[in-house]
Amino acid sequence: MxxxxxxxxxxxxxxxxxxxxxxxxxxxxxxxxxxxxxxxxxxxxxxxxxxxxxxxxxxxxxxxxxxxxxxxxxxxxxxxxxxxxxxxxxxxxxxxxxxxxxxxxxxxxxxxxxxxxxxxxxxxxxxxxxxxxxxxxxxxxxxxxxxxxxxxxxxxxxxxxxxxxxxxxxxxxxxxxxxxxxxxxxxxxxxxxxxxxxxxxxxxxxxxxxxxxxxxxxxxxxxxxxxxxxxxxGSSVIVYSTQNCIDCNLVKQWLTAKGLAFEVRDVMTSRAYQEEVERFGFMGVPVTVVGDKAVKGYQPAELEQLVSSLSSN
The missing domain is CATH 3.40.50.1580 (Nucleoside phosphorylase domain)
Structure with a gap:
């Protein structure tokens, strides 16, 4: 950046x-x-x-x-x-x-x-x-x-x-x-x-x-x-979000409760978002990215697996 x-x-x-x-x-x-x-x-x-x-x-x-x-x-x-x-x-x-x-x-x-x-x-x-x-x-x-x-x-x-x-x-x-x-x-x-x-x-x-x-x-x-x-x-965790998105807020609350730092990027203004769409093959919000992996939507089990890689690094 x-x-x-x-x-x-x-x-x-x-x-x-x-x-x-x-x-x-x-x-x-x-x-x-x-x-x-x-x-x-x-x-x-x-x-x-x-x-x-x-x-x-x-x-x-x-x-x-x-x-x-x-x-x-x-x-x-x-x-x-x-x-x-x-x-x-x-x-x-x-x-x-x-x-x-x-x-x-x-x-x-x-x-x-x-x-x-x-x-x-x-x-x-x-x-x-x-x-x-x-x-x-x-x-x-x-x-x-x-x-x-x-x-x-x-x-x-x-x-x-x-x-x-x-x-x-x-x-x-x-x-x-x-x-x-x-x-x-x-x-x-x-x-x-x-x-x-x-x-x-x-x-x-x-x-x-x-x-x-x-x-x-x-x-x-x-x-x-x-x-x-x-x-x-800052964080190794990036959340692609937009305003008035309920699931986006749920993801942020989940990460906060886990004590994890994360960066929020608005999909309407982030140039990197389109690159992530091409990289992971899906679009929409929220998208939570850690390294070369991502989770779409608010899915606690998948998010848990995603962020578990942080502690092993």
Whole structure:
């Protein structure tokens, strides 16, 4: 698995550059892509630059040239939800471009005209991994999931913050995430955006922006690092699943009761699923895979036999 990690600014990728074992650097469209290893995982790191166009170009190159299987966008944002404070973390449930406004023609604010989709949902598995990783941070850090807004503007007024909160029920605002989400969705690549609050998006950012950006970047980095560490420590058991699947939930509960770590992959977004279909000759959900063996459906006896190979390895 190859993971693409994007930050918009130098401060947002500096810690990754220090931590990763680089193997190669490539410049495309003026953007430097760093290939290497981090926490035992294969990663491609890059700085997109600020703004939606930069982020979209960067993401498409990550997918086309570097063949990443999933994308994590990490960095800082301005808090919109009144319960958030500087340093708190928001993990995206979905993303919207708040600065698209064709409402005079009858479209909702944020809606892309003449298209069915304009809310870009984060991958459920990545979202849960990020939340779990955030729970390993200091006790005073609030980690929540919620809607992230993107626009080519630095929001700096209380009135605008109030409008964004009321109109979109948003948690925070930044300048890249929704375009990353759109490009990923168009290419069927799972994504999640992880943002730490550097300011309240209310005009007070100038007070200690540099200091708060450093703190926020450190916390965003810590979450992604924890995500990679957990994946590396992770399991030999993979469960291909989908939402609202009763048997999928039964398999997960069975594995949990056995005390087994497992990785959940959504069949709607996992590129590996089709390969597994061809390898094992059946499709549908759930499919539980251990090495070169698999069990379809919720079948405790067969699952018991499947996972017994783990203790003998």
């Amino acid at each position: 190859r993971i693409g990690i994007i930050g918009a600014m130098d401060e947002e990728i500096a810690l990754y550059l220090e931590a990763m074992q680089q193997t190669k650097q490539t410049v495309k469209a003026g953007i430097t892509y760093y290939e290497g290893q981090m926490e035992g995982k294969e990663v491609v790191l890059c700085k997109s630059g600020v703004g939606k166009v930069n982020a979209a170009v960067t993401t498409q190159i990550l997918i086309d040239t570097f063949q990443v299987d999933r994308v994590i966008f990490t960095g800082v944002a301005g808090a919109v939800h009144p319960a958030l404070n500087i340093g708190d973390i928001v993990v995206s449930t979905d993303c919207i471009q708040h600065d698209i406004d064709v409402s005079p023609l009858g479209f909702a604010p944020g809606q892309i005209p003449f298209t069915e989709q304009w809310v870009w949902k984060a991958d459920e598995e990545l979202m849960q991994q990020a939340i779990a990783a955030g729970q390993k941070l200091e006790a005073d850090v609030q980690v929540v999931s919620g809607r992230i807004l993107s626009g080519d503007q630095f929001v700096a007024s209380r009135e605008k913050v109030q409008w964004l909160y009321e109109q979109f029920e948003a948690h925070c605002t930044e300048m890249e995430g929704a375009s990353v989400g759109q490009v990923c969705a168009m290419n069927d690549v799972p994504f999640v955006v992880v943002r730490s609050m550097s300011d309240k998006a209310d005009g007070s950012a100038h007070v200690n922006f540099v200091e708060f950006t450093k703190l926020a970047s450190e916390r965003s980095y810590a979450i992604v690092r924890n995500m990679l560490t957990a994946a590396s420590e």
